[in-house]
Amino acid sequence: NAGVTQTPKFRILKIGQSMTLQCTQDMNHNYMYWYRQDPGMGLKLIYYSVGAGITDKGEVPNGYNVSRSTTEDFPLRLELAAPSQTSVYFCASSYPDRGPPEAFFGQGTRLTVV
Amino acid sequence: SQKIEQNSEALNIQEGKTATLTCNYTNYSPAYLQWYRQDPGRGPVFLLLIRENEKEKRKERLKVTFDTTLKQSLFHITASQPADSATYLCALDALGGGFKTIFGAGTRLFVKA
Numbered sequence: 001n002a003g004v005t006q007t008p009k010f011r012i013l014k015i016g017q018s019m020t021l022q023c024t025q026d027m028n029h030n031y032m033y034w035y036r037q038d039p040g041m042g043l044k045l046i047y048y049s050v051g052a053g054i055t056d057k058g059e060v061p062n063g064y065n066v067s068r069s070t071t072e073d074f075p076l077r078l079e080l081a082a083p084s085q086t087s088v089y090f091c092a093s094s095y096p097d098r099g100p101p102e103a104f105f106g107q108g109t110r111l112t113v114v
Numbered sequence: 115s116q117k118i119e120q121n122s123e124a125l126n127i128q129e130g131k132t133a134t135l136t137c138n139y140t141n142y143s144p145a146y147l148q149w150y151r152q153d154p155g156r157g158p159v160f161l162l163l164i165r166e167n168e169k170e171k172r173k174e175r176l177k178v179t180f181d182t183t184l185k186q187s188l189f190h191i192t193a194s195q196p197a198d199s200a201t202y203l204c205a206l207d208a209l210g211g212g213f214k215t216i217f218g219a220g221t222r223l224f225v226k227a
Contacts, residue, residue, distance in 0.1 A: 041219050042218050043203070090158070108157050
């Protein structure tokens with residue numbers, strides 16, 4: 001069971017560059033989330049999706065975009081990287097329609113913008 | 115605004131003792147409260163969930179209480195072991211579309227042998 005898979009694990013970007021963080025899950029979960037975690041801080045919700053074709057903003061969406069064309073994939077796009085986007089990014093999924101919304105997390109992507 | 119507070123200071127305890135971690139929240143009426151464990155360099159892992167109409171939940175050496183009047187949850191690890199050393203995150207969910215989960219900053223626990 002792969003669960004939630006994120007790629008890449010590490011990335012260094014220059015200011016103004018763009019990149020896509022990939023996230024895929026094989027549990028047929030309808031809900032997917034992107035969080036960022038800064039040192040000593042909690043997870044901040046960037047975007048989430050309740051199913052294919054539906055996305056919505058979380059607490060800190062500025063500077064990011066998402067899409068959800070399939071149930072399995074939920075990529076996060078950074079268009080113009082800024083130093084403030086240096087963080088660890090976690091993708092998660094859940095299936096609250098089946099019961100309590102326990103979230104399954106990926107291993108994270110550590111992004112540095114220089 | 116909604117706020118979740120966990121002790122920012124690390125908790126150091128001796129092996130075999132009970133560790134108690136606190137989660138307080140304001141301006142929020144969660145339907146569920148969850149606890150996750152996070153090890154360095156890894157994603158959070160779900161441990162326990164307690165509903166708003168439940169006072170206490172147990173799983174092996176773990177116990178969670180939920181006081182909606184005090185707006186507080188306590189997370190206990192009994193007979194703690196060095197392997198329990200990690201950061202523990204409190205998370206809240208609200209009913210009503212989206213199940214947006216909000217996380218606290220976490221409390222770091224160190225269990226000394």
